[in-house]
Amino acid sequence: MTLTVRGLDLPDFPWDSLAPYKARAVAHPGGIVDLSVGTPVDPTPEVVRRALAEAADAPGYPLTVGTTDVRQAVVEWFERRRGVAGLTVDCVLPTIGSKELVAWLPTLLGLGSGDVVGIPAVAYPTYDIGARIAGAASVVAQSLTSLGPLTASTTPKLLWINSPGNPNGQVLGVGHLRKVVQWARQHGVVVASDECYAELDWREGQFGTSTPSILHPDVSGGDHTGLLAVYSLSKQSNLAGYRAAFVAGDPAIVRTILEVRKHAGMIMPTPVQHAMAVALRDDTHVQAQRTAYARRREQLLAAVTRAGLRVDHSEAGLYLWATREEDCWATVSDLADRGILVAPGAFYGAAGARHVRIALTATDERIAAACERL
Ligand SMILES: Cc1ncc(COP(=O)(O)O)c(C=O)c1O
The missing domain is CATH 3.40.640.10 (Type I PLP-dependent aspartate aminotransferase-like (Major domain))
Structure with a gap:
């Protein structure tokens, strides 16, 4: 179903179609590791919070x-x-x-x-x-x-x-x-x-x-x-x-x-x-954040590769772009059974249909859990 406003065709919000896979990942005894979105999970730096408060009036x-x-x-x-x-x-x-x-x-x-x-x-x-x-x-x-x-x-x-x-x-x-x-x-x-x-x-x-x-x-x-x-x-x-x-x-x-x-x-x-x-x-807080993501990326990259996925590009940014040379939904499904939710590459265009996007935006504890399950 597409939403039509004033002749405007907007697609369904793609993440809605992940809901059944999310339900499966949530059911994992160790809980879900949600790597499907790139939403930051670490605290907002103190220096920035203070600045926000300073300008609150x-x-x-x-x-x-x-x-x-x-x-x-x-x-x-x-x-x-x-x-x-x-x-x-x-x-x-x-x-x-x-x-x-x-x-x-x-x-x-x-x-x-x-x-x-x-x-x-x-x-x-x-x-x-x-x-x-x-x-x-x-x-x-x-x-x-x-x-x-x-x-x-x-x-x-x-x-x-x-x-x-x-x-x-x-x-x-x-x-x-x-x-x-x-x-x-x-x-x-x-x-x-x-x-x-x-x-x-x-x-x-x-x-x-x-x-x-x-x-x-x-x-x-x-x-x-x-x-x-x-x-x-x-x-x-x-x-x-x-x-x-x-x-x-x-x-x-x-x-x-x-x-x-x-x-x-x-x-x-x-x-x-x-x-x-x-x-x-x-620049100090940015460097600290970069270090945290670099560590998570290194762990996840090793685990994903060991699990038989090939990682393409991914030389920068907050995602691993990974493939098992199969339809992306098959990979999403298999990882959901292991309690790991990732985004199907098809969300990003037909050329992504055989990849999944694995986000680095999870806590150290959740990244470690994902590595273990992989
Ligand atoms: C490529 C790209 N552009 C823009 C955005 C939007 O970022 P924000 O609206 O938080 O500034 C995102 C968020 O994930 C993104 O991946």
Whole structure:
């Protein structure tokens, strides 16, 4: 059944179809190990909680554009953590988590019927939902050549890329990103790069422990025209409950988005703006969180591999993208019988039909239980 609102076709919420498998996993004598969603389980860092409390007296309306302080914190973070210099506060906008921005960006950019949004072959489902909300269509643009010969009506107006990727943990290198930018410029396409796992890269790379950004000078040539980077503190700082995220890049696009958001009341609460500024300036808690996930990943990766699954990509982010070369629902079913709930790859597109996504977001105790059962 699809929900139809004003001619809008929204699919069933995919997680509802996992319910029978969840019931089986819950029945395991040792209890369920739920690795089906990427929701953080570790405490929100003390430094951020304190910042939230400091800003709790907030009788007046916040500005949609955000305080200068929070936007300056984003500018500094890009320079310090991502090697992106030259941004100003006019290039930055706070968002109420990044899911809402992903879901509304096509609408905020004025896309509608007849327009096309490019999305990855296996992708966070909200990229497609955002196209649908705008009345546009989404098309898989795994490689730019996969789009085939382009005409005015088949060229995407907006291209989503996601690195590190959800669900598959793939990191797009500088060379790949540069080609995407060159192609987008040739065709007048806006590129939105969802980088919400950028601080959770398990390799030592060019940028230390952080993933290359679309805004990096080696990618963009120092020109951010037509480019947006989307980032969230949900994962790096255990702030999913705060709804703390931002978009940054081309100041002209940011201004357009801001104008619509002002009218629509899409405003980050004042205490969250302050908490986000403080979180962005504190690298210590991010390092501690990264260490915790690295440990869980190492244990789970070894156990999953020992159990006969092959893990593809997964070089960054919070998931293992694993396959037993069978239909994903068969793997989901088998793991549910062992009390472990994972997400079927089919949730992320037809290309994921033979993989499952195994999240690292569980306590050390639950990860140990999963390893034992595997
Ligand atoms: C790729 C990707 N983008 C965006 C989000 C949304 O994050 P949030 O709304 O918590 O900022 C998620 C959450 O899992 C995600 O995996």
